[in-house]
Amino acid sequence: AQKITQTQPGMFVQEKEAVTLDCTYDTSDPSYGLFWYKQPSSGEMIFLIYQGSYDQQNATEGRYSLNFQKARKSANLVISASQLGDSAMYFCAMREGGYQKVTFGTGTKLQVIP
Amino acid sequence: NAGVTQTPKFRILKIGQSMTLQCTQDMNHNYMYWYRQDPGMGLKLIYYSVGAGITDKGEVPNGYNVSRSTTEDFPLRLELAAPSQTSVYFCASSPQGAPGQPQHFGDGTRLSIL
Numbered sequence: 001a002q003k004i005t006q007t008q009p010g011m012f013v014q015e016k017e018a019v020t021l022d023c024t025y026d027t028s029d030p031s032y033g034l035f036w037y038k039q040p041s042s043g044e045m046i047f048l049i050y051q052g053s054y055d056q057q058n059a060t061e062g063r064y065s066l067n068f069q070k071a072r073k074s075a076n077l078v079i080s081a082s083q084l085g086d087s088a089m090y091f092c093a094m095r096e097g098g099y100q101k102v103t104f105g106t107g108t109k110l111q112v113i114p
Numbered sequence: 115n116a117g118v119t120q121t122p123k124f125r126i127l128k129i130g131q132s133m134t135l136q137c138t139q140d141m142n143h144n145y146m147y148w149y150r151q152d153p154g155m156g157l158k159l160i161y162y163s164v165g166a167g168i169t170d171k172g173e174v175p176n177g178y179n180v181s182r183s184t185t186e187d188f189p190l191r192l193e194l195a196a197p198s199q200t201s202v203y204f205c206a207s208s209p210q211g212a213p214g215q216p217q218h219f220g221d222g223t224r225l226s227i228l
Contacts, residue, residue, distance in 0.1 A: 006156075033213045045204065047216035091156055095213060100145065100164055101172065102208075102217060104157040 023092035120220035137205030
């Protein structure tokens with residue numbers, strides 16, 4: 001079974017619009033963390049945002065926010081006011097098991113249209 | 115700050131050859147990881163380590179070996195290279211006891227097996 005599922009292989013969004021990238025996860029560990037990374041075409045992995053399983057509020061970092069619905073085991077990334085530079089692959093990842101193993105989803109390719 | 119350094123950046127191997135991908139970090143992180151990323155796909159965990167002398171298998175360990183003799187270094191060994199091991203390999207590290215801290219990634223090693 002997949003630990004992290006990203007069901008949107010590719011998405012388009014108009015510049016300046018908001019976009020939501022979906023992520024669902026599967027774990028029996030009560031303590032876990034969820035991360036979103038951006039990978040531009042140049043290939044590096046850029047950390048965007050983190051949500052802990054015990055965090056009461058949804059995480060926010062600038063234009064990025066995480067819509068965390070624990071009961072549904074979803075951790076969707078919301079990008080507000082999309083910019084051309086947001087075009088990239090986006091990966092959801094989960095850390096569990098005493099914060100050791102980190103597993104990644106298959107990613108969503110976001111393309112921002114002028 | 116150097117962060118996580120991977121060498122080489124590119125390599126072409128013949129089937130059956132062996133090689134070692136080097137990874138070193140200067141942040142005194144206890145946790146280190148090796149991932150592979152096939153074209154258009156997410157990152158799959160090969161091996162990880164929680165400290166010097168301690169390593170464990172990830173999702174796709176077959177065909178690889180690792181060692182961790184120091185905190186700084188975490189080399190990945192490919193024995194009897196096969197075309198299926200053509201991929202981009204990422205090394206990452208993160209601090210112990212800080213679940214909200216993201217992984218720090220190297221720039222990757224692009225490996226082709228011909």
